[in-house]
Amino acid sequence: MNLFCRPVPRLATLRSCFQHNVFTSLGAPSSGRFCCSYQHNHLQSRHSSGASILHSVILYRRIPRQTNSSLGSWCRSLTTQSYQLKELKASTGFRPATDHRGSINPGNRPDSEISVKEDEDSTVVDEAEYASLLHEAKIFGGGVVSESGLSGGMFVILPWIKWGPQQKNATTSQLLLNEACALATSLKDVTVIDKEIVKIRFEAKQTIFGTGQLITLTQKIRDMRGLSTVFVSIDILSRSQLRNLQQEFGVRVVDRYWLVLSIFNQHAYTTEAKMQVALAELPYLKTRTREDSEREIIDSRIKKLRAALRKVQRQRENVRQKRTQKDFPSIAVVGYTNTGKTSIISALSGDSSIVGRDQLFATLDVTAHGMQLPCGMRSVLIDTVGFIQDLPTSLLASFNATLQDAAHADVVLHVRDLSHPDRLMHHTTVMAALYSINLPSTTPIITLDNKADLITDVQQTSKSREDKQTARAPTTSADIHNCISYLSSDEQHKIHFQSESDATTVATEGEEYVTKLLVDESDMTNSERLQFLKEQYYSTPSLIVSAKTKKGLLNAVHAIEEQLLRVTNRRLYRMKLPTGGPQVSILRKIVGFSTETINEEAPEKTEIVTAMTEKQLATFKKRCRELAASNLELASSVAGKE
Ligand SMILES: Nc1nc2c(ncn2[C@@H]2O[C@H](COP(=O)(O)OP(=O)(O)OP(=O)(O)O)[C@@H](O)[C@H]2O)c(=O)[nH]1
Ligand SMILES: [Mg+2]
Structure with a gap:
């Protein structure tokens, strides 16, 4: 059920109830396509979290015609929750955004945690268009990473160049092999059933390994039970190397690029991350095709994805600007x-x-x-x-x-x-x-x-x-x-x-x-x-x-x-101001944050530690002088009347 193909509605009204909208917007989905169960379970179970409540508000706004009754009952409790949050914020002054990684399934993850522009144009990329991008890419590549996931038993081979300029000396072959295995097991359904360092003099153009090594490896692979993939831990296998090794071994062969892409794909929850994975996989697929027409289409996909990502970049810039404005x-x-x-x-x-x-x-x-x-x-x-x-x-x-x-x-x-x-x-x-x-x-x-x-x-x-x-x-x-x-x-x-x-x-x-x-x-x-x-x-x-x-x-x-x-350009200042006095409110307005302590022995004064720029300090002094002057005026007018 895809409820959210419409552009994101205006969020201004919702944000206005949050004092620090930079954080809340960071916790908000930009063009989220949540499933219904996610909204219900997640939001109801986490209603004490500020970010969750924000999601609730957005979802509520985004599906006004939703008839699901369970969602309806949740919507009714929304107003109360918003007020609770407001009070909470008023008393603590600050609520950090939360990350939901620990509590939700990948498929239910909020679509993006960056802010969106509050206009009709704010959908980052259309879901159908994204699907078509992937579909078309698949036609040329013989399977894109998202559709041809790796699973089952894996044999990890590390080709290790013994000497020469390509040898890696800052690390050891054993450490690299461990890292390659760690990469493999980062994939959800993959188990490493064997691993091996194969010492080579150079990467052979057609098959990486020498002829004798290839025969030994092939024999070993053919005898392995439950093997579905061979991972050759080098950056990228050429088209011919891949084809030859697959023919020889009789199982699927992947290189480091493909493996990392698969991990990225499994761990990419937001549209932005998915687009970035797609952008990374298209040039790879291009290396696997020789047809000019196919290359052209892939190029046009790359262009499209880049354009969409530039849009995301602009949105990120907006968020950064907001953070700067809000200090x-x-x-x-x-x-x-x-x-x-x-x-x-x-x-x-x-x-x-x-x-x-x-x-x-x-x-x-x-x-x-x-x-x-x-x-x-x-x-x-x-x-x-x-x-x-x-x-x-x-x-x-x-x-x-x-x-x-x-x-x-x-x-x-x-x-x-x-x-x-x-x-x-x-x-x-x-x-x-x-x-x-x-x-x-x-x-x-x-x-x-x-x-x-x-x-x-x-x-x-x-x-x-x-x-x-x-x-x-x-x-x-x-x-x-x-x-x-x-x-x-x-x-x-x-x-x-x-x-x-x-x-x-x-x-x-x-x-x-x-x-x-x-x-x-x-x-x-x-x-x-x-x-x-x-x-x-x-x-x-x-x-x-x-x-x-x-x-x-x-x-x-x-x-x-x-x-x-x-x-x-801030410095720390420590000052004592009359407890509950107007100076404290002036300071809070200018700086927005400080630590305040009231000493029990002298409760009439509040000790405040705060960080201020020169400009903020000057403004604070000016406001205090104005306050003193108006108090004086008031005092003299009262004295005059008497
Ligand atoms: N013993 C110990 N384990 C730690 C410490 N900090 C993190 N870990 C463990 O290291 C592993 C990786 O931690 P993460 O915080 O996910 O590392 P990360 O750098 O964010 O990893 P990526 O997001 O994958 O790049 C987890 O199993 C943590 O529990 C530490 O101080 N001591
Ligand atoms: Mg991490």
Whole structure:
């Protein structure tokens, strides 16, 4: 039952009852196509949540002619809920948006968490058109990722180049194989039944492997029970390699690009994320066709999807502008996949409904969550798509619209997994990715070394950290201050990239897909390169934290606060104002947030700590002077009458 193909109605009236509509709009679906059971179950069970109630309101508005009686009864309770929320907001001043990941099924997920323009044009992409895009793409590709899901037993093969310029020295074959298996098991219905590292001298043009290796592998594969797919863990297999391997093995063969696409597809809940997956898969499909007419049609689909995504990008820009207008600075939480970004956000925002999952690319939709800092200032934590090494550039490029939220953040929180053996490579991959999304070099990066609970002996000096898996927890405020770093220039980091258009061209031209986000190691020896990665990793100051035990998170909060105050040109002020007096209301109106404490021994004064810009301070002083003057006038007129 598709109830929601109509454009989104005006939401202005609804929003007006929310004081902080930036957050509420972030929690709102843009062009959501919810199913009825979702509305009923989810909203009724979660009616104490602000975001849920907003969804309820939108749904109510969007299906005015809905006759479903159960929905009707829910609608009747809506008004009461709205008022409850209003009161709640009035008393607490702030309600963060919630993420529903933990509580709903993928198919029932809110369609997008970004705001929509309040006009008739606000539907991001028409569902029928999207279906036709996928259908047409399927005709050419022999199956698109969304329709040809991977399931069953999988054999993971890692071709490992023993030596030469293509050898990877910052990691080991075993670590890469583990990552490949983790990728495979991130898919819902896939089990890894065997895995193998196959050492090769180079990737053979027709079959990747040498003749003898191919015979051995084929024999092994044919003897395997319950096998449905062979995953060859290289970036992209050429058309001929794919065909030859499939013929040889007699089962379906997939490469890393296809596997990652399948994971993205399974984890993409919003229309935006789905469109991004489709955009990433079309160039891939183009490499599989030789017909010019087919290529042309795929090109026109790519154009259409890009146009639709540009629209999303504009909407995101609107949301960002709104945040700026409303003075909600944003913190983008970035990092390698599975390092604990979502868990950190859950811990920092205090929102237990957001749960991290032990899966690669668990988060594919950029979501925003409110966080209140100790000074009372409110900010938005933005959860982002994790990065991974050797992710084909066109895959990353298609997520550009989403990643722009990270690029425009006031502060970046880089979450690293301290317990991961491949953390050097993780660090470089993330730095390279941040560079590729054009993160300004002036944006402060706060690095958090997460999962410290998995490491023993966390009080060692940073020197001993290099060789053992130990970490030093910061102890002084200077340490906390020193955890800030900035993205260095590409010159310094010797990072080499190709642009989005280059990447797509390479992808579409196909046979040899070599674009990588890697350190340019052309003039480095293997050991030099490893040394370089170590230096990069250990020279980046970091805070040791654990999202699980909450250890070290207070330091992180202080570091965030310090940086946000700096980038928004604010300073902290502490003042004592008459309790319940007009000055307090003036301050609240100007600043919007502060922490207020009334001392029991002197209750006539309220102690207020607040962060203000110079301009806000000047306005506050001016208003207080005007107040004093009008009080004086009033006093003298009263005295005159007497
Ligand atoms: N032991 C331990 N586990 C953690 C910690 N933080 C996160 N995890 C676990 O790490 C796994 C990944 O956590 P997520 O928060 O989903 O990681 P993520 O970076 O958001 O992952 P993606 O969205 O897939 O990129 C989950 O199983 C978490 O429970 C921590 O501090 N300690
Ligand atoms: Mg996540």
